[in-house]
Structures are given as C-alpha cells and as structure tokens.
Amino acid sequence: MSQIDELFARARAEDRAALVGYLPAGFPSVEASIRAIATMVENGVDLVEVGLPYSDPVMDGPTIQAAAEAALAAGTRVDDVFEVVRATADLGVPTVVMTYWNPVERRGVDTFAADLAAAGGAGLITPDLIPDEGVEWDRASRAHGLDRIYLVAPSSTDERLALTAEAASGFVYATAVMGVTGQREQTSSLAPELVARLRKVTDQPVGVGLGVSNQEQAREVAAFADAVIVGSALVRCLLDAPDEQTGLDALAALSRDLRAGMERA
Structure with missing residues (x-):
C-alpha cells in the first residue's frame, strides 16, 4: 500500500474527503515555498502537489503562470524542486510533483523517477502525458515505487476513462472544467457526472x-469526490500579499477553511 493509498484509507475511515493543495516550488523563493507548504500542512492539507515551474504551461491559468514565472526568474531548477519535495515529505504527508512531461524527458525518465523517490516523493501528476504514451514512465514509476496520477476531463470517452484509470495509481485526477486552472465563482456542473462515470469503470479514488x-465549494465537491484539489486560490494568497508573513497568514486561514469543508458529517 502506497503513502497515497494509506491517506485515502484514513480519510474514508474518518468519513471525509482528502484535501490536496498545490504550490509551485521556488515561489517566491525555494525557502519561502518550503515555509508556505509547511503552513498548508499544519492547517489541514493532506497531500501536497509541488509544482515544477515550466516555461510553456499549457494548462495553467494566469495565477499559477505568474507564480511559475516568478520562480523561474528567481532561478528555480529541477534540483530545487526535489529539495522542496524532500522538505515536504519530511512533514509526514504524501508529496507528489505536478509537471509537464518535457522536464522529465530532459532529465531522463528513470533518473527523474529515482531522484523523486530518493527525495521521499510519492508520485507524479502529468497533465500532458497520456497512458498510451507513458510506457517508459509506467516502467520507471513501478521500479521506484511511485504512483502515476493521470488526468481525465468531461470530454473523455468512457473507453478513455477506463484506460486511464487502469494505468493510474494513487488516484485519478478529474478536471472539473474544460480549460485552464483558476478560481471560479461556482464549481462545474460537469464534475459530478464525470466522477459518476469514473465510478462505473474503477475503484480508484477520484x-x-x-x-x-x-x-462552500470544497464541501460541495467533497460530497461526491474522494479528494478536493486546490491550487490557484492557495497561490493567490501569496501573490496578493504585501509581505511573506501576511501571505502565510492568508494561506493558513484558507487551508483551515477548505479543510472544514472536507468533513462530510
């Protein structure tokens, strides 16, 4: 049983969804991103997505793009991402890297997997890699004990949902809307239907x-999903803050607020 499997088993026993929080490594600095992630964990985040800043983000909205650009401008590199992963894993929470596939290929798939496992990482979220093209990653991830977290969308066919869920481990990442990341006034009406379709083809957490x-939005999603994934709203806490401590305070408050929405009872 992987770290992520254990988390979902524990959340089920507590009759709640898990809270997944995303922050990019190196924003606003490597050290500051470590402090920010620790703040999220201390205030209720169950699983951390450490973003690998990338210069050509296909799926990221303006908030995450701005943070990634700042991290890259500050000189953040892949080795820094692993430093953040190591610090996060040391907090005792499952830690995954969210990355586009190009940086993995450039480093070498097996080398990347080995380095991620050595840092205590639990797996990888690959928004632009589909299972059909992930044979090398499947082999490397299994060799190093890492989970493979693939994305599905409302436009995915039932056949594609089944194929993706079969190749995934840890959980399946269901994107609730078509388009890029970002905060929204309402959650997508397509999300419950997408999760229901996934339930028909897999027992994997969603x-x-x-x-x-x-x-309120977290509670709505927690009613039908196994995990609620939050990114832009958390990043915005830091982007909007005039100084680090103000940003950390806002991050703590939002994490507590979101975690309260996980409690189904």
Whole structure:
C-alpha cells in the first residue's frame, strides 16, 4: 500500500474527503515555498502537489503562470524542486510533483523517477502525458515505487476513462472544467457526472480539481469526490500579499477553511 493509498484509507475511515493543495516550488523563493507548504500542512492539507515551474504551461491559468514565472526568474531548477519535495515529505504527508512531461524527458525518465523517490516523493501528476504514451514512465514509476496520477476531463470517452484509470495509481485526477486552472465563482456542473462515470469503470479514488476556492465549494465537491484539489486560490494568497508573513497568514486561514469543508458529517 502506497503513502497515497494509506491517506485515502484514513480519510474514508474518518468519513471525509482528502484535501490536496498545490504550490509551485521556488515561489517566491525555494525557502519561502518550503515555509508556505509547511503552513498548508499544519492547517489541514493532506497531500501536497509541488509544482515544477515550466516555461510553456499549457494548462495553467494566469495565477499559477505568474507564480511559475516568478520562480523561474528567481532561478528555480529541477534540483530545487526535489529539495522542496524532500522538505515536504519530511512533514509526514504524501508529496507528489505536478509537471509537464518535457522536464522529465530532459532529465531522463528513470533518473527523474529515482531522484523523486530518493527525495521521499510519492508520485507524479502529468497533465500532458497520456497512458498510451507513458510506457517508459509506467516502467520507471513501478521500479521506484511511485504512483502515476493521470488526468481525465468531461470530454473523455468512457473507453478513455477506463484506460486511464487502469494505468493510474494513487488516484485519478478529474478536471472539473474544460480549460485552464483558476478560481471560479461556482464549481462545474460537469464534475459530478464525470466522477459518476469514473465510478462505473474503477475503484480508484477520484480527486476533483480546477476551480475550488472556498469552504462552500470544497464541501460541495467533497460530497461526491474522494479528494478536493486546490491550487490557484492557495497561490493567490501569496501573490496578493504585501509581505511573506501576511501571505502565510492568508494561506493558513484558507487551508483551515477548505479543510472544514472536507468533513462530510
């Protein structure tokens, strides 16, 4: 049983969804991103997505793009991402890297997997890699004990949902909307249907992301999903803050607010 499997088993026993929080490594600096992630964990985040800043983000909205650009401008590199992963894993929470596939290929798939496992990482979220093209990653991830978290969308056919869920491990990442990341005033009406379709083809936990930004939305998603994934709203806490401590305070408050929405009882 992987770290992520254990988390979902524990959340089920507590009759709640898991809270997944995303922050990019190196924003606003490597050290500051480590402090920010620790703040999220201390205030209720169950699983951390450490973003690998990338210069050509296909799926990222303006908030995450701005943070990634700042991290890259500050000189953040892949080795820094692993440093953040190591610090996060040391907090005792499952830690995954969210990355586009190009940086993995450039480093070498097996080398990347080995380095991620050595840092205590639990797996990889690959928004632009589909299972059909992931044979090398499947082999490397299994060799190093890492989970493979693939994305599905409302436009995915039932056949594609089944194929993706079969190749995935840890959980399946269901994108609740068509489009890029970002906070939204309402959660997608397509999300419950997408999760219901996934339930017909897999017993894997399903996490829903893209758009959740407050307790009410988190509670709504937690009613039908196994995990609620939050990114832009957390990043915005730091982007909007005039100084680091103000940003950390806002991050703590939002994490607590979101976690309160996980409690189904």
